[in-house]
Amino acid sequence: MKLYDFPLSGHAHRAHLFLSLIDVDFELVAVDLASGEHKKPPFLALNPFGQVPVLEDDGFIVPDSIAIMVYVAKKYGKTDWLPEDPQQAAQIQRWLSVAAGQIAYGPCAARLVTVFGADFNANxxxxxxxxxxxLIDAELANRDWLVTNRATIADIALYxxxxxxxxGNVDISFYHDVAKWLRQIEALPGFVPFPTSKAGLRAIS
Structure with missing residues (x-):
């Protein structure tokens, strides 16, 4: 199993983090985005969208970080991370949609402006x-995790x-329940930190 990765990509990090948390063997393959490796034919043969991460598992290709987490959880029977219960599965899907929607067009986009020079309206x-x-802080006010009484792929998708x-110049210091939740994820066995860039508020901290 190979995971094609770029360390500063949050999408790649969530896939890397989940594979590490469930303790499966995989090879991390660095993709040189700076040189445009992700837009060249060998990589485009894996993912025509030219994006990381991509998982390669014995010839089966899984692009997209959320798809990778779902695939691996299903393959290894990790029903603690991705429950079969219809109600819990629906709640997890809700948060996966948040990761692909409000998170992608909020904190992710803000970070793309400062770290990669993306052309978004910063404000x-x-x-x-x-x-x-x-909204997430309010959800976590009376619970430790987003869906069940333990971490699931919903939590990892947002982390x-x-x-x-x-x-991305988004101050999270006053979201106290979010801060507690972040610390809980970071305390999980197998946790892999997301490399920090000296950008935005991190540049002056």
């Missing part, structure tokens, strides 16, 4: 980030871009 994406962080939101 707009920062405002979106605070909107979703306010990377929230923990590094300050790199």
């Amino acid at each position: 707009e994406v920062i405002a979106r980030a605070h909107s979703i962080l306010t 990377s871009y929230i923990v590094q939101a300050p790199e």
